[in-house]
Structure formats: C-alpha cells, structure tokens
Amino acid sequence: MRCKIGKVWVYGEELDQHSRCRHYQTExxxxxxxxxxxxxxxxxxDCHAALSGHQPARWPQAKWDTTAxxxxxxxxxxxxxDYFDCQFQCPVCNASFNPGCARxxxxYFEQ
Incomplete structure (x- = not known):
C-alpha cells in the first residue's frame, strides 16, 4: 500500500494520510x-521488511546530510x-514526533 504526502509516496501496511502504519499508530x-x-x-x-522484497540498508554517518x-x-x-536536531518536533509545521522512535x-542509521 502507498499514500502520497506532499510530493512523495510513502509505502507501508495499512497507511493513513499521515504515514501511520499498522505497526505504529499514535498521534x-x-x-x-x-x-x-x-x-x-x-x-x-517492519513495513519495509514485509513489502520491499529486499534487505534494508542503514544510512551511514557520512550521508546524514541527505534528505531522508x-x-x-x-x-x-x-x-x-535536521531530524536529529529537531527535538522531536517538525521545524516547518511544529507537529510533534514520537520520541520513542529514538529506540x-x-x-535506520549507522551509529
């Protein structure tokens, strides 16, 4: 399944209009x-693992300036x-992000 948010497509299982999936559904x-x-x-x-058909890769630190x-x-x-520096709040619209994602x-990211 996919949904369009802004100019891009997001893929996942049972997506809503804000990219929430069947695995993570809090506000x-x-x-x-x-x-x-x-x-x-x-x-x-988990959505990537279930639907992509290939092994996931993590972002190396050298590419953390990439829009991702x-x-x-x-x-x-x-x-x-910018995501790491945003204190779990979108710098554009001020929407709150889940701080539990840090776990x-x-x-996603090489440490």
Whole structure:
C-alpha cells in the first residue's frame, strides 16, 4: 500500500494520510524514512521488511546530510541531521514526533 504526502509516496501496511502504519499508530507516529537501498519512503522498518522484497540498508554517518525524513503532517522533507536536531518536533509545521522512535535509530542509521 502507498499514500502520497506532499510530493512523495510513502509505502507501508495499512497507511493513513499521515504515514501511520499498522505497526505504529499514535498521534505522533508521523515520520516516514527513506531507505538508502531503494530510495523510497517507508512508514517503518517492519513495513519495509514485509513489502520491499529486499534487505534494508542503514544510512551511514557520512550521508546524514541527505534528505531522508518526511513529516507526515505537512510533507516537509528533512535531512537526517535536521531530524536529529529537531527535538522531536517538525521545524516547518511544529507537529510533534514520537520520541520513542529514538529506540529504533539503530535500524535506520549507522551509529
């Protein structure tokens, strides 16, 4: 399944209009992440694993200036660095992001 947010498509299972998927459905679960392996935005790691048909790759630190984070509220695309620095709030629309996502950074970003 996919949904369009702003100018980009987000992929995942049972998506809503803000990129929430069947795995993460709180009001603040509105961040989608572009995977470097396929250059597509996914709602979460589990959605990528279930639907992409390939192994996930993580973003190396040398590429953290890449635009790879999508705010599901306003469609703003952020660099990974900007996402880390935003204090779990979209710098464009001020929507709140889930701080619990930090527990999963090791799945998306090389440490």
């Amino acid at each position: 603040r679960d509105i961040v989608a992440i572009k995977f470097p392996c396929c250059q597509q935005y996914w709602a979460c790691y 984070i999508l705010c599901g509220a306003c469609g703003a695309e952020l660099s990974i660095k 999963h950074y090791h799945l």
